[in-house]
Amino acid sequence: MFEDHSARKRFLSSPPSVPTAVAAIMEPVVACVTLAFCHSLFRQPFSGISTALMVLLLVLMFPGANRFGQTGVGVVIGTLLSWLGVLLVLLLLGYATNTLQQFPARMLATWMVLTPVMQLLLTVVGTSWLRHHASLPSSRRPAVVVGANHSGQRVSAMLQARRSFGHDLMGYFDDRTPERTELPPGATLLGRLADLPAYIDEHGIKDVFITLPMSSQPRILDLMESLQNTTASLHYVPDVFAVNIIQGRLTDMGGVPVVGLIVTPFTGVNGLIKRISDIVLAAIILVLISPILLAVAIGVKLSSPGPIIFKQRRTGLDGEDINVYKFRSMVTQDNGPVVQQATRGDPRITRFGAFIRKTSLDELPQFINVLQGRMSIVGPRPHAVAHNEQYRQLVKAYMARHKVKPGITGWAQVNGLRGETDTLDKMAARVEYDLEYLRNWSLGLDLLIIARTAKLMFFDRGAY
Numbered sequence: 001m002f003e004d005h006s007a008r009k010r011f012l013s014s015p016p017s018v019p020t021a022v023a024a025i026m027e028p029v030v031a032c033v034t035l036a037f038c039h040s041l042f043r044q045p046f047s048g049i050s051t052a053l054m055v056l057l058l059v060l061m062f063p064g065a066n067r068f069g070q071t072g073v074g075v076v077i078g079t080l081l082s083w084l085g086v087l088l089v090l091l092l093l094g095y096a097t098n099t100l101q102q103f104p105a106r107m108l109a110t111w112m113v114l115t116p117v118m119q120l121l122l123t124v125v126g127t128s129w130l131r132h133h134a135s136l137p138s139s140r141r142p143a144v145v146v147g148a149n150h151s152g153q154r155v156s157a158m159l160q161a162r163r164s165f166g167h168d169l170m171g172y173f174d175d176r177t178p179e180r181t182e183l184p185p186g187a188t189l190l191g192r193l194a195d196l197p198a199y200i201d202e203h204g205i206k207d208v209f210i211t212l213p214m215s216s217q218p219r220i221l222d223l224m225e226s227l228q229n230t231t232a233s234l235h236y237v238p239d240v241f242a243v244n245i246i247q248g249r250l251t252d253m254g255g256v257p258v259v260g261l262i263v264t265p266f267t268g269v270n271g272l273i274k275r276i277s278d279i280v281l282a283a284i285i286l287v288l289i290s291p292i293l294l295a296v297a298i299g300v301k302l303s304s305p306g307p308i309i310f311k312q313r314r315t316g317l318d319g320e321d322i323n324v325y326k327f328r329s330m331v332t333q334d335n336g337p338v339v340q341q342a343t344r345g346d347p348r349i350t351r352f353g354a355f356i357r358k359t360s361l362d363e364l365p366q367f368i369n370v371l372q373g374r375m376s377i378v379g380p381r382p383h384a385v386a387h388n389e390q391y392r393q394l395v396k397a398y399m400a401r402h403k404v405k406p407g408i409t410g411w412a413q414v415n416g417l418r419g420e421t422d423t424l425d426k427m428a429a430r431v432e433y434d435l436e437y438l439r440n441w442s443l444g445l446d447l448l449i450i451a452r453t454a455k456l457m458f459f460d461r462g463a464y
Contacts, residue, residue: 020066022126027064027082027119031057034115042107049102053090060086065442068126069165075123081444083116085277092280134166141166142204146196146223147211148174148181148189151237155209156184170203175219193223200230211237264403265441273443278377281450282370285377289364296361300327303352309365314382317405322374324382324406325365329353360457366408378446379407380434395427401434411437411445414452 032054039046065082067075094100100108133139143159145152152172159169171188173196174181178189190199199205208227212220220236227234266274286293300308309325316322330348349357356362369375375382380401383391392398412418412433417426437445 023066023068024063026122026126027079028058028061030118030122031061031083031086031115034118035111038107038111038114041110042104044104044107047102049099056090056093057086060089067123068130069162070123071127076120077448078444079116079119079123081447082442083112083119085443085447087112088280131164134164139166140168141206142168142170143207143209144170144173144190144196144199144205145209145211146173146193147213148172148176148183148187149211149213150182151211151213152209153182153184155211155237156187159209167207170205173199193219194226196223197226197230200227200232205230205232207235208232209235209237265438266404270441274376274441274446275373277443277446278370281377282367286367286371289367292361293364296327296356296364299352299356300329304328304331304350306331313385314406315385315388315402316374316382317402319399319402321385322369322382322406324375325369327356327362327365329357329362360409360453363408370408374405376405376407377409378437378449379404379410380437381410381413381430382406391427394424395431397435398427398431401431401438404438409449409453410434411449414449414456418456 035050035054035057036046038044039050061082065078067078070078091100145155145159156169156172159167163169171190172181172183173190173193175192181189183189196208200208210220210223212223224234264271297308306328308328310328310330311323311325313321314324329350330346330353331350353362366375367377370377388399410433412430415433417430417433437449
């Protein structure tokens with residue numbers, strides 16, 4: 001019996017949409033075209049260094065992020081941070097190879113400013129075109145959701161958010177009575193699953209999103225068979241949201257389609273980018289803050305007896321124990337099977353310790369942990385081993401945050417979840433933010449978190 005390898009290949013690698021394909025090349029191409037324009041504007045000859053720079057831009061920036069359809073400040077921040085990340089790498093390479101002086105300073109400055117402006121302008125144009133195209137009657141895509149459950153609500157929210165881009169949510173189909181479903185306010189239950197084929201034909205439904213739980217496999221198969229003779233596009237949304245997934249991406253492992261649920265996002269190129277950015281940024285930061293490190297060390301030594309650096313056992317990548325460095329801020333050094341979290345007004349905290357905790361100066365030695373490869377600058381905050389053993393039994397998907405190296409700062413910390421987690425709800429919220437960071441990681445997001453952390457060091461009144 002022969003396998004249909006071509007069908008499997010199509011299943012594993014569906015072609016990208018036109019907006020996705022355009023977005024993949026737009027940002028690097030705009031950077032190259034703008035560079036050529038600046039050469040012409042400043043009447044600079046196009047040299048081999050310029051050609052090498054263009055090739056490097058294409059390598060660093062491809063594929064570009066798909067920002068078509070996005071609006072608001074997030075698009076501006078995402079574009080600027082992405083461009084700043086590229087510039088950081090280019091400036092470091094230019095300094096290391098002594099090629100920066102090959103370009104006039106004014107030309108470089110103009111190019112650095114003009115490139116993200118042009119990228120944003122084209123994003124606005126592309127988004128406007130998508131909306132115009134979606135407003136045409138022939139481009140509308142009426143859709144229904146099969147399964148009035150949590151997954152169905154997520155799909156419904158997605159469709160409603162994308163209404164201006166052509167999607168029209170008609171309602172839900174479910175075999176349960178309305179009172180047994182999880183219908184959101186204002187939602188319409190259109191009928192039972194058996195009514196769906198006729199409804200598709202009668203109302204010209206273009207998309208059907210099946211969100212039934214995986215335990216309903218026989219019903220799903222029967223439904224798929226009944227819908228094969230309709231003209232609607234069928235989309236199956238696996239009920240993996242019951243698991244706090246990190247990746248949720250389909251990969252080909254020796255010809256077998258495999259969906260990654262809880263796996264690290266830092267593999268391949270992403271892992272290389274993460275490690276290089278950690279080393280470069282940690283080295284630069286340590287050089288810049290060396291006077292502060294010395295001053296804090298002297299303050300700790302004079303404030304109370306004991307060592308300057310406190311080493312605490314915490315859980316690192318893949319659950320391995322690591323020693324995390326901090327400036328000592330307490331008169332005690334809890335590092336055993338039971339560790340009491342610091343609380344507001346904790347008598348164990350010294351006066352100088354309260355200051356360095358409030359400003360996060362006590363965390364600065366962890367940049368050494370980053371250079372050692374035990375931590376990242378940005379990632380889930382490492383908890384004491386004793387706390388992990390406690391919370392892994394209480395918080396869903398708690399240990400999934402250990403699929404990456406712990407960070408000095410993280411997405412949870414810049415969203416108000418810094419310091420003591422005195423309730424189970426706070427810890428659950430912190431874990432959810434950590435998993436959201438892993439699902440949406442990018443170098444730009446790391447830089448955004450670092451910038452927001454720097455602000456919190458001086459303006460976070462809730463720290464202690």
